[in-house]
Amino acid sequence: MSKQTFSGLALIRRALTGHRDWRPQWRKAAPKPAYDAVIVGGGGHGLGAAYYLAREHGITNVAVLEKGWIGGGNTGRNTTIIRSNYLFDESAALYDHSVKLWENLSQELNYNVMFSPRGVMMLAHTVHDIQVFKRHVHANRCNGVDNEWLEPEEAKAFCPPLNIEGNMRYPVLGAALQRRGGTARHDAVAWGYARAADALGVDIIENCEVLGIRRDAAGRVEALETTRGVIRAGRVGVSAAGNTSAVLGLAGVRLPLESYPLQALVSEPVKPIFPCVVMSNTIHAYISQSDKGELVIGAGTDAYTSYTQRGALHINTHTLDAICELFPTFRRMRMMRNWGGIVDVTPDRSPIIAKTPVPGLYVNCGWGTGGFKATPGAAHVFAWTIARDEPHPINAPFTIERFRDGHLIDEAAAAAVAH
Amino acid sequence: MLLISCPYCGDRPEIEFTYGGQAHLVRPADPSALDDQQWAEYLYMRTNTKGVHAERWRHARGCGRFFNALRDTTTDRFAATYKIGAARPDPAASEPTPGTAR
Amino acid sequence: MSVWRTPGGGRIDRTQRRKFRFDGRDYQGVAGDTLASALLANGVHLVGRSFKYHRPRGLLSAGAEEPNGLVTVRRDAARVTPNLRATQVELYEGLDALSQNRWPSLQFDVGRINDWLSPLFPAGFYYKTFMWPKGAWKSLYEPVIRRAAGLGVAPTEPDPDRYAQCYAHCDVLVAGGGAAGLAAALAAADEGARVILCDEQNEFGGALLSDPQATINGAGGQAWVDQALAELSANPRVTLLARTTAFGYFPHNLLGLNERLTDHLSAPPAGRARERLWQVRARSVVLATGAIERPVVFPGNDRPGILLAGAARTFLNRYGVRVGTRAVLVTAGDDAYQAALDLHAAGVSIAAVADLRPQAEGALPTAARRAGIEVLTSATVLGTLGGLRVNEIVLGELDGTGGVRRKRTVRCDAVLMSGGYTPSVHLFSQSRGKLAWNEPLQAFLPDRSAERERSVGACRGIYDLAGVIDDGFAAGAEAASGRSGRRRSVSAHSAGGDGSAFLGAVPLAGASSDKSFVDWQHDVTVKDLLLATREGFRSIEHVKRFTTTGMATDQGKTSNLNALSIVAGALEVPIPQVGLTSFRMPYTPTTFGSFAGASRGDLFDPVRKTPMHDWAATEGAVFEDVGLWKRARYFPRGGEGMHEAVARECLAVRSACGIFDASTLGKIEVVGADAAEFLNRLYVNNWSNLAVGRCRYGILCREDGFVYDDGVVARLAPDRFHVTTTTGGAARVLAMMEDYRQTEWPELAVWLASTTEQWAVIAVQGPKSRDLLQGLVEDIDIGAAALPHMSVAHGRICGVPGMVMRVSFSGELGFEVNVPADYGLGVWRAIHARGEKDITPYGTETMHVLRAEKGYIIVGQDTDGTVTPDDAGLAWAIGKSKADFVGKRSLQRASMHAPMRKQLVGLKSRDGRTILEEGAQVAEIPGQKPPMRLIGHVSSSYYSACLAHPIALALVAGGRARMGTTLYVPMPGGDIEVEVVPPVFYDPSGARIHA
Numbered sequence A: 001m002s003k004q005t006f007s008g009l010a011l012i013r014r015a016l017t018g019h020r021d022w023r024p025q026w027r028k029a030a031p032k033p034a035y036d037a038v039i040v041g042g043g044g045h046g047l048g049a050a051y052y053l054a055r056e057h058g059i060t061n062v063a064v065l066e067k068g069w070i071g072g073g074n075t076g077r078n079t080t081i082i083r084s085n086y087l088f089d090e091s092a093a094l095y096d097h098s099v100k101l102w103e104n105l106s107q108e109l110n111y112n113v114m115f116s117p118r119g120v121m122m123l124a125h126t127v128h129d130i131q132v133f134k135r136h137v138h139a140n141r142c143n144g145v146d147n148e149w150l151e152p153e154e155a156k157a158f159c160p161p162l163n164i165e166g167n168m169r170y171p172v173l174g175a176a177l178q179r180r181g182g183t184a185r186h187d188a189v190a191w192g193y194a195r196a197a198d199a200l201g202v203d204i205i206e207n208c209e210v211l212g213i214r215r216d217a218a219g220r221v222e223a224l225e226t227t228r229g230v231i232r233a234g235r236v237g238v239s240a241a242g243n244t245s246a247v248l249g250l251a252g253v254r255l256p257l258e259s260y261p262l263q264a265l266v267s268e269p270v271k272p273i274f275p276c277v278v279m280s281n282t283i284h285a286y287i288s289q290s291d292k293g294e295l296v297i298g299a300g301t302d303a304y305t306s307y308t309q310r311g312a313l314h315i316n317t318h319t320l321d322a323i324c325e326l327f328p329t330f331r332r333m334r335m336m337r338n339w340g341g342i343v344d345v346t347p348d349r350s351p352i353i354a355k356t357p358v359p360g361l362y363v364n365c366g367w368g369t370g371g372f373k374a375t376p377g378a379a380h381v382f383a384w385t386i387a388r389d390e391p392h393p394i395n396a397p398f399t400i401e402r403f404r405d406g407h408l409i410d411e412a413a414a415a416a417v418a419h
Numbered sequence B: 001m002l003l004i005s006c007p008y009c010g011d012r013p014e015i016e017f018t019y020g021g022q023a024h025l026v027r028p029a030d031p032s033a034l035d036d037q038q039w040a041e042y043l044y045m046r047t048n049t050k051g052v053h054a055e056r057w058r059h060a061r062g063c064g065r066f067f068n069a070l071r072d073t074t075t076d077r078f079a080a081t082y083k084i085g086a087a088r089p090d091p092a093a094s095e096p097t098p099g100t101a102r
Numbered sequence C: 001m002s003v004w005r006t007p008g009g010g011r012i013d014r015t016q017r018r019k020f021r022f023d024g025r026d027y028q029g030v031a032g033d034t035l036a037s038a039l040l041a042n043g044v045h046l047v048g049r050s051f052k053y054h055r056p057r058g059l060l061s062a063g064a065e066e067p068n069g070l071v072t073v074r075r076d077a078a079r080v081t082p083n084l085r086a087t088q089v090e091l092y093e094g095l096d097a098l099s100q101n102r103w104p105s106l107q108f109d110v111g112r113i114n115d116w117l118s119p120l121f122p123a124g125f126y127y128k129t130f131m132w133p134k135g136a137w138k139s140l141y142e143p144v145i146r147r148a149a150g151l152g153v154a155p156t157e158p159d160p161d162r163y164a165q166c167y168a169h170c171d172v173l174v175a176g177g178g179a180a181g182l183a184a185a186l187a188a189a190d191e192g193a194r195v196i197l198c199d200e201q202n203e204f205g206g207a208l209l210s211d212p213q214a215t216i217n218g219a220g221g222q223a224w225v226d227q228a229l230a231e232l233s234a235n236p237r238v239t240l241l242a243r244t245t246a247f248g249y250f251p252h253n254l255l256g257l258n259e260r261l262t263d264h265l266s267a268p269p270a271g272r273a274r275e276r277l278w279q280v281r282a283r284s285v286v287l288a289t290g291a292i293e294r295p296v297v298f299p300g301n302d303r304p305g306i307l308l309a310g311a312a313r314t315f316l317n318r319y320g321v322r323v324g325t326r327a328v329l330v331t332a333g334d335d336a337y338q339a340a341l342d343l344h345a346a347g348v349s350i351a352a353v354a355d356l357r358p359q360a361e362g363a364l365p366t367a368a369r370r371a372g373i374e375v376l377t378s379a380t381v382l383g384t385l386g387g388l389r390v391n392e393i394v395l396g397e398l399d400g401t402g403g404v405r406r407k408r409t410v411r412c413d414a415v416l417m418s419g420g421y422t423p424s425v426h427l428f429s430q431s432r433g434k435l436a437w438n439e440p441l442q443a444f445l446p447d448r449s450a451e452r453e454r455s456v457g458a459c460r461g462i463y464d465l466a467g468v469i470d471d472g473f474a475a476g477a478e479a480a481s482g483r484s485g486r487r488r489s490v491s492a493h494s495a496g497g498d499g500s501a502f503l504g505a506v507p508l509a510g511a512s513s514d515k516s517f518v519d520w521q522h523d524v525t526v527k528d529l530l531l532a533t534r535e536g537f538r539s540i541e542h543v544k545r546f547t548t549t550g551m552a553t554d555q556g557k558t559s560n561l562n563a564l565s566i567v568a569g570a571l572e573v574p575i576p577q578v579g580l581t582s583f584r585m586p587y588t589p590t591t592f593g594s595f596a597g598a599s600r601g602d603l604f605d606p607v608r609k610t611p612m613h614d615w616a617a618t619e620g621a622v623f624e625d626v627g628l629w630k631r632a633r634y635f636p637r638g639g640e641g642m643h644e645a646v647a648r649e650c651l652a653v654r655s656a657c658g659i660f661d662a663s664t665l666g667k668i669e670v671v672g673a674d675a676a677e678f679l680n681r682l683y684v685n686n687w688s689n690l691a692v693g694r695c696r697y698g699i700l701c702r703e704d705g706f707v708y709d710d711g712v713v714a715r716l717a718p719d720r721f722h723v724t725t726t727t728g729g730a731a732r733v734l735a736m737m738e739d740y741r742q743t744e745w746p747e748l749a750v751w752l753a754s755t756t757e758q759w760a761v762i763a764v765q766g767p768k769s770r771d772l773l774q775g776l777v778e779d780i781d782i783g784a785a786a787l788p789h790m791s792v793a794h795g796r797i798c799g800v801p802g803m804v805m806r807v808s809f810s811g812e813l814g815f816e817v818n819v820p821a822d823y824g825l826g827v828w829r830a831i832h833a834r835g836e837k838d839i840t841p842y843g844t845e846t847m848h849v850l851r852a853e854k855g856y857i858i859v860g861q862d863t864d865g866t867v868t869p870d871d872a873g874l875a876w877a878i879g880k881s882k883a884d885f886v887g888k889r890s891l892q893r894a895s896m897h898a899p900m901r902k903q904l905v906g907l908k909s910r911d912g913r914t915i916l917e918e919g920a921q922v923a924e925i926p927g928q929k930p931p932m933r934l935i936g937h938v939s940s941s942y943y944s945a946c947l948a949h950p951i952a953l954a955l956v957a958g959g960r961a962r963m964g965t966t967l968y969v970p971m972p973g974g975d976i977e978v979e980v981v982p983p984v985f986y987d988p989s990g991a992r993i994h995a
Helices: A008-015 A044-057 A089-109 A127-143 A152-158 A186-199 A241-249 A313-326 A372-388 A411-416 B036-044 C035-041 C110-116 C136-148 C179-190 C206-210 C221-234 C309-317 C337-345 C363-370 C426-430 C465-481 C526-534 C540-547 C560-571 C592-596 C613-618 C642-655 C675-682 C730-744 C769-774 C821-838 C844-853
Strands: A034-040 A062-065 A120-124 A148-150 A174-178 A203-205 A210-215 A221-226 A229-238 A258-267 A277-280 A285-289 A295-301 A334-345 A352-355 A361-365 B003-006 B010-013 B018-022 B052-058 B066-072 B077-083 C013-022 C025-031 C070-074 C080-085 C095-099 C163-175 C195-198 C238-241 C244-250 C254-260 C275-287 C291-293 C306-308 C326-331 C349-355 C379-385 C392-398 C404-411 C414-418 C421-423 C434-438 C443-448 C453-455 C517-519 C622-626 C629-634 C657-661 C666-671 C695-701 C707-717 C720-725 C751-754 C759-765 C791-797 C800-806 C814-820 C839-842 C902-909 C936-944 C949-957 C966-971 C974-981
Touching: A034 A044, A044 A062, A044 A186, A044 A372, A062 A186, A062 A229, A089 A127, A089 A186, A089 A372, A120 A127, A120 A152, A127 A148, A127 A174, A127 C936, A148 A152, A152 A174, A186 A203, A186 A372, A186 C540, A229 A241, A229 A372, A241 A258, A241 A334, A241 A361, A258 A313, A277 A313, A285 A313, A295 A313, A313 A334, A313 C592, A334 C592, A352 A372, A361 A372, B003 B077, B018 C730, B052 C730, B066 C730, C013 C035, C025 C035, C035 C309, C163 C179, C163 C465, C163 C592, C179 C195, C179 C206, C179 C221, C179 C275, C179 C465, C195 C244, C206 C221, C206 C309, C221 C238, C244 C426, C275 C465, C275 C592, C291 C309, C306 C309, C309 C326, C309 C337, C309 C414, C326 C337, C326 C392, C337 C349, C337 C363, C337 C414, C349 C363, C349 C379, C349 C392, C349 C404, C379 C404, C421 C443, C453 C465, C517 C526, C517 C560, C526 C540, C526 C560, C540 C560, C613 C629, C613 C821, C629 C642, C629 C844, C642 C657, C642 C839, C642 C844, C642 C936, C657 C821, C657 C844, C666 C675, C666 C730, C675 C720, C675 C730, C707 C730, C707 C791, C707 C800, C720 C730, C730 C751, C759 C769, C759 C821, C769 C814, C769 C821, C800 C821, C814 C821, C821 C839, C844 C936, C844 C949, C902 C936
Parallel strands: A034 A062, A034 A229, A062 A203, A120 A277, A229 A361, C013 C095, C163 C195, C163 C275, C195 C238, C275 C453, C306 C414, C326 C349, C326 C414, C657 C839
Antiparallel strands: A120 A174, A148 A174, A210 A221, A221 A229, A258 A295, A258 A334, A277 A285, A285 A295, A352 A361, B003 B010, B018 B052, B052 B066, B066 B077, C013 C025, C070 C080, C070 C095, C244 C254, C254 C275, C291 C421, C379 C392, C392 C404, C434 C443, C622 C629, C657 C759, C666 C720, C666 C751, C695 C707, C707 C720, C759 C814, C791 C800, C800 C814, C902 C949, C902 C974, C936 C949, C966 C974
């Protein structure tokens, strides 16, 4: 089960033999009748949780069940933005935990996930934006999270294609920059965790959909009914993103979630033109350039709940309005591919990483549009929660009960209300 | 962009509408009689249906009226739209509306 | 004319010469050429370099599927467009094109070293290396990779071109104007339908444009096309859109079309839009999108001069260009023989036909043999040779036992290849129709539709011309009328149509040391695909992402099925079991600008201006964006900056009188017998006891108990309230009101109307405001007794009917004059004129300072969606006797009363000088290092000119219990000591307001 070491040297050595002895990066495991723990959902969050269960908690008799192919959900559909400059202490702690793990992830997994801390710059377009962003900058600084305020000229120096002319409908009045933020290669995150988890004994079972959750007389999780048979497990962690409501519904657990389409698109590849990540919440545009040269652009969510993994044309036109307004040199660039994912959104736009009312059943969900950045951190504390049946201090505030008790962590409300 | 049939105005493009979330949620007559858990159920818990979903739309940039719709969230096809206060129709029995396959 | 150009025939005009440039060299083509055909007519086959290995590449195709011939077209410094397919660039006089991704030149590209080093760069190599030392990825490896990647160079100047957009409805949209699409359009038009027919090419006709052998109803195919177009263009219910790509299929039969208007013109008329985005809602859709020929995967199949057989035929028949002098055909079907026959007839020597099949006895192979062309069956391709152009191909004859009986090297300067056709099911699949694998045709075909849509002709695997036209007629009539209509009778014939196909690598391809390409543009070879399967990537989506096959700008149009077949073969499973990657929009890359359209500058979002906007602009006001509104922020005089102007404006209001444009405040008229009850249920306040003619400050929460909006509400009559909202909140407050009115409390007799834009609102604030207004109002007693603070009266102001509210957001005696919007400017001018030196216009920034001095909150600044009325110090406003209101139940939760909730307080810098920064954090313990324990933040902070010291409002945990204590605002330069004080800094008794 030991994994083949990945390195430049290994590559050169195998080049001499036509790369014929590379083994599968993870086994095509068939389900065993029983596991100590099962993770439902083979995205970065689920695979990562399995890895940390094995690696940090010694629980290696673990399966990850994926109804399709691993990394095929939001892990493989997002715009790969990584940052931690969130307002509230609880959020900053969670996302910064993640960024710290990102910084070592390639080495830890022996898989180049291409974490590239090229800086994430968030644009302010109104006086209200400035107030909100400066509040973030100060809160982050005091929390030890890097985030700095840039005047428009400084923002342009950091990102030369940016238009800071006054003739814009919403001129750029400044920006908040997190230099440690950046991007990573999304597929590699799924594959890297899969390979590392597999090497520790975790079974990764693709094309395996969960159809039912069995509970014992005491109400505790006992087994999963799947398209590949019944799999017993005393502990089940669900990381199913847009499909979380459906999976937890099998155990009668209701969640404050709604699933919306979220689209993204890429341009044709061009030579390096865009050095960082730029986000504008006010006019809805998120953009970076991939290592392949494509401009990677995030659009907004559609207005209605849907599981179709596609959205409306007018959402894209609106996004490209904003891109062309901010970067008028990109008007002649062309959209090469557009796609959609399903994001599960909570009322306070913060995730749930918690125990559920059903003993032995745990959930990591509600990441909305921002789950990728949290992959290592969320997986890490989720594994802790499953292994110890209690939350890690970092995810302790991210309960389901906070909605009952009014302890919301409302990042959206804190940013969005205009006067 | 969906094509939505307003029960008052007929077929209109989605950009004339705002989405109103899950339908048939009735605000409790006496919220104070509810405990925190019951109140949270009303306030936050949603079916998030994967399949035929009863939901509210408002023809905000048209007649301004709210109405209900049955839409399959796995295909975005509308099975029916109906006025507020009307009972949820049987999707199988309803007339096909725009966006329905032939 | 060059030797490559034929003397006659085709869709070009040899008399119209067109000069153009490629990589700085001058060439000549003719009208009707594409850049691709013009280059070939000049003997130029080398047009690009591949993405990874920088191998020299020529044109593979003649159409939208082209993976190799990507160029940058440059009209001027700003009009630079990278990554265009030379096969789709129409030639115009003076066209200037550049090859891409090569250095220093296309002929000599040092990047070619990657090809020699390619054993080090197998698929996904970057996941396995570049991890040491840590941090070097970002600083060292990634920059190198990024520079190597990318194709063309992005434009560096703003695009000056204009892009148009339009919406359309039709009964039948036909995508694709070949034989099938034309037939469908004709039949639909016969039924009286409104029809839109679009085609991505410059002219309609599709494959018929390249098929001189085709006959329809006894005449040439082109004659039929001409007649169909004449008929369609004479029909006013038919819209013909050439150069228009149906790029996207969206829910409920909405299709996105991109029409190119000027890119083919030498000198586009000034002001003409470059492209137009059509959003078409069609009752029915007919997809007639044709099929794309598949290349054959063999070693060295990427040398310039090696191209699709159908493309060679198109270049010859449509563009009058021979692709070589001596050609070899590699095929596994009969159809491609027609290309060999056509080229042969045009004087190109056909050195051999290598047919992968054991037998080739059809009409076309027979004709080929009869023409003296040597046909080798059971053939395979063992390799090719040539530097910048193919010059030899090595063929083998299979011995039937896995070996080669004979090996033969054939000299040639062109290789035509054909693996059959791949139907273009892109749009069908985008519509979420289900595909089914067709074994005989070796292709996925449309099966179950998801929308009102029909696929016709080659895109559903019908390849013979008569069948195609018949299919088009039937589908067009059905799409229009829902039944099979009058069928036009047609007899048609063209070469081929046997539909035989070949997928995957040719036999013994693996034996060669040269690469067998599957995805030309991304340099994905058979070996890469096999490596992916070895490494455990089995889903085709995984293989795609690991090898990047199908992810180039052609999105796998020529490569996906070959890749699928090779993976299926390696895994020893049937093709459908490997799966198919999703088809996503757009069909071909589509310009950002066409999506953005006119949405730029002031047209990016509507600009809302008040009636007094232009006056303020003339006075030199600086504006800020609030929602869609432009609001005057301050009125600088002389060389004043914002702070000086605001200080002056503040003092003027406090000492004399200021005039402020409050028109942007939202205004909602709530009318009906149950109006008071309705507001009781919504707002936290009690409205039953508000007398007619009086006003009250109202707070609206969401059901979660947090402050959502606020504003003054005036009772104009027992059944009529004038509700004001925040500027940004007007629309959402009205929407929320309508929600409750319509869906929760339909039994209430109450109606709502937005009156925001009906009223101009002129705030006249300051100790002299009453004196100033006194002479301007009629029928209204604005004296202190008759019109006390928080009251309203109707009457005439400057002769205009309106109402005067005595309200103050400044803390001074103040009035808000409401007049119909059309009179706003006139009344404003009259008041301003009457005020003479005593009146000072002020903006939102001054308004903010004045209200902060009084401790009045701004919703959205001093609240943030997590603040309850009590947190904001507004518990007094809650109607205590009410059983319920929106948000009340949430406010009853224990957490909403926790003593350490953040509460609104005032802060004063201990040094009396330092202005706190808005957003700065507040700590109880000084001298902390990150992470600090924080207890709040500064929400508003200004220098108060009137008080001559800075003031701030803050939300601080347990703040009201901390009055008089010292807290600390940690800044990069150290802590700022502040004192907690009540939020009302100015005139706490309210004497001035009640003056």
